Amino acid sequence: MLRDKHIGIFITGGIASYKIPELARQLIKKGAMVRVVMSKAATEFITPLTMQILTKQAVLVDVFDEKNPASVQHVEMADWVDMAVVVPATANIIAKMANGIADEIVSTTLLAVNKPRLIVPAMNTKMYDNPATQNNLETLAGYGDYIMEPETGFLAEGYEGKGRLPELGSIVQMIEFLMAKHSYPQLLANKKVVISAGATKERIDPVRYITNDSSGKMGYAMATAATWLGADVTLVSSTQRLTAPINTHVIPFENALELQTAMETEAKQADYVMMVAAVSDYRVAHPQEQKIKKQHHQSNQLTLELIENPDILKGLAAQKNQQIMIGFAAETENLIEHAQAKLQRKKVDWIIANQVGKNHQTGFNTDDNQVTLLSANGERFPLPLMSKLETALAAWQIIAQTPLNK
Known part of the structure; x- marks a missing residue:
């Protein structure tokens, strides 16, 4: 998602x-291509x-440090970005942004940015909770800026409170999410999507289970791609x-x-x-409440008993009304034949077929996949080998834009 994007x-x-x-x-x-602007306090x-x-890029630190007579550095930077990420966002810069103040390089450049702006507050909990800070954040949200909630935890001052910078992985995920919303047609806007994921565990006893x-x-x-759309x-x-995608409700x-x-x-x-979870065909008829001890029988x-x-x-x-039903067929042989049979047997709208097994570099526990989408209309949409996220994006775009004969 972030390849060649200007952050x-x-x-x-x-x-x-x-x-x-x-x-x-x-x-x-x-x-991503990354450039940095720093306030004097940040240095x-x-x-x-x-x-x-x-970053392999010059860093802007002084609004008057103009090295290129052909451009004004803060305006050129504002024009360059696809997204501006203010991190850590102090109470001071939040107040400046909310009130249009431009008195140093960061605030001056941000005032010229007309692309998405993500604000990531990090400060003492008392400063964050101050009504002035909260009002300023509400003002920025009203302008259309995106605000990440700080985390609660151990602060630099030596006590617990809300104001910690979110985990870096969460910030990256938010940047990807926002960039996707501004890059892809929102084909699934106002749609509710339910997706299952992972392997079932059928208990034998408290310490053992059958799984895949x-x-x-x-x-x-698939969940990430759906939120992006x-x-x-x-x-x-x-x-x-695995980390759940942003704006996703998780049920274990x-x-x-x-x-x-x-x-x-x-x-x-x-x-x-969408049923992506790999469900065990069988479960243990009588799981034991205590660990099964090794028996020394002849x-x-x-x-x-399964x-x-x-x-x-x-x-x-069988119970559906308006829902579009989508299943996955993970097969080790005769992929399309078995997937087509599954589509008809289960009476679903789509089957996504992918080859699995030890001799394949796709499927279970891999980062890549190569699938073919089969529709109830009889259409087939083979996709090339791609990352699973790229596969998911392509699959959703096909499903969302292909009318079905009801």
Whole structure:
């Protein structure tokens, strides 16, 4: 999402400034082009040279330090950015932005920016809670600026409070989200999307379970892409290892019966229902309440009685009203043939087919995928090998723009 995007980082004089070099580094690793503007107060915490070396770009620190007679540096910078990120945003810069004050390089440049502006406050909790600061933030939100809530935690002053800079990964995620909303047509705006992700765990006893290799990455990619296209997303997830996308409501589950209950409840008000979770076909008939001890029988065998799990996707499709039902078919052989049979058997609107197995570089636990979308109309949309997020974006755009014969 951020490849070749112009991100301007505006650093002001807060102690959290020391974290910003790593933020710039993460954005650059995502492919963004980064330039930096620093207030004089910010240079008391980190040096412009640090940011210059990391970004390979000159750093603006003085409104009168004009080196190029062909342009005015703060206006040129304002024209260059695709997004301005004010981080850490002190109470001082927030007040200046809210009231149109331009008395140094950061405030002067920001006043000339007419692209999306993300403000990331970080300050002492008393300063943040001050009515003047809150009023200024409300004013900026009214102007159309985006505000990230600071976190609650241990502050530089030595006590707990709200005012900590959000985790850098969360800031990067917010930048990607906002950039996507301004880059992609909002094809899913005002649509409610319910997506399942991850693997089911069917308990044998309190320490053992039956599961599969699904990491949840594809489900989380589909959820991320849906939010980028404007959807209101509910993610029914079994994994705790992945970060949920911004503006996503997460409902946890462990086994197939919990997943079924959550999906049936959420699907009632949904526009799109997507089953990406890998559901175990069977569960243990009688899971033990205590750990099963090793038995030294002559046979050296343990027999588990398994019973079939419900077909969640088929059940959802049977109950649907206005919803578009989408399933995944992870196959190790005869991909299209098996996926087409699944589409017809489950009576869904779409099946997304992808090859899995040890000899394939796509599918479970990988970062890439190569899928073919099959519609109930009989259409096929093969996609090339891409990252799972790119795959998800392409898939949603096809689904959202392809009319179905109802």
